[in-house]
Structures are given as C-alpha cells and as structure tokens.
Amino acid sequence: MARILIVDDAVTVRMFHRNAVEALGHDVAEAENGIEGIETALTDPVDLMLVDINMPRMDGFRFLEEIRKTPELQGIPAVMVSTEAKPDDRLKAYACGANLYRVKPVKPADMKALLSLILGEPTA
Known part of the structure; x- marks a missing residue:
C-alpha cells in the first residue's frame, strides 16, 4: 500500500481521485494548494503526488x-493532473519536474494503470 498526496483546490476533484485511489487499496492525503501540499508532504511522507495546475x-x-x-x-514521483490540455502546459509541467502529465478526468481504470506504472505494481 502506498500513500498518495492529492493536491487540488477543487473538493470534488479531490474526492473523485481519493475514491479511485482508495479503491485500489492505497492511503490518501489531501492538500488544497501547493503550499499546503509541501507542508503535508514534509510532515506526513508520501509515495506519489497527483497535482493540479490552477x-x-x-x-x-x-x-x-x-x-x-x-x-x-x-x-517523490509527481503526476500533473489538469484540465489544461495544451501542449505548452504539458511541456512546462515536464520542465518543472513532473514525471507524467494527464488530462482530467482520470478514469478509475486509467488511475489504476497510472499508479501501477509509477509505483511499480503489477497490472493484473
């Protein structure tokens, strides 16, 4: 079981991602913005971060x-998960240090594949 930090200002998005991540057997921490995300990750270690842009x-x-x-x-691996779908946003995310970039919404099956890839878990 991994601990996943979801950093997003939208409560509904955090809840949607929390449900998908917890259904896969992982623990979740949440933050409403980048400052809170850093504080959370420093005080409560995580294995992966899902991060919004705006x-x-x-x-x-x-x-x-x-x-x-x-x-x-x-x-710590970080996946940018945003509604922004422009190529420039994707390139900027990678330049800033993202390991992967996904456009919202991330469907539960896609979340499973994403977590398996990043965390090195079997997909079967």
Missing part, C-alpha cells in the same frame, strides 16, 4: 519546482 497561493508548476529543490521531497 490553484490559489501556489500553482502546480511552482509546487513542482519547489519540491524538486527540496531534498526530502525531490525524489
């Missing part, structure tokens, strides 16, 4: 830049 206080791009500069967090 959030108040600190957006997802800045969040990725900050965690990649933070020794305790820089090795």
Whole structure:
C-alpha cells in the first residue's frame, strides 16, 4: 500500500481521485494548494503526488519546482493532473519536474494503470 498526496483546490476533484485511489487499496492525503501540499508532504511522507495546475497561493508548476529543490521531497514521483490540455502546459509541467502529465478526468481504470506504472505494481 502506498500513500498518495492529492493536491487540488477543487473538493470534488479531490474526492473523485481519493475514491479511485482508495479503491485500489492505497492511503490518501489531501492538500488544497501547493503550499499546503509541501507542508503535508514534509510532515506526513508520501509515495506519489497527483497535482493540479490552477490553484490559489501556489500553482502546480511552482509546487513542482519547489519540491524538486527540496531534498526530502525531490525524489517523490509527481503526476500533473489538469484540465489544461495544451501542449505548452504539458511541456512546462515536464520542465518543472513532473514525471507524467494527464488530462482530467482520470478514469478509475486509467488511475489504476497510472499508479501501477509509477509505483511499480503489477497490472493484473
């Protein structure tokens, strides 16, 4: 079982992703913005982060830049999950340190494949 941090300002999105992740047997932590996400990850270690782009206080791009500069967090995989589907957003996410980029909504079957890929779990 892994611990997944969901960083998104939309309560409904966090709940949707929480349900999908917990159905796969993983534990979930949540944060409403990048600042809260960093604080949460530093105080309650996680194995993977699912991060939105558009959030108040600190957006997802800045969040990725900050965690990649933070020794305790820089090795944790991060997946940018956003409604933004432009190629420039995808490229910027990778430049900021994302391991993968997915466009919302991420269906439960896609979430399972995503977590299996990132966490190295069997898909069967």
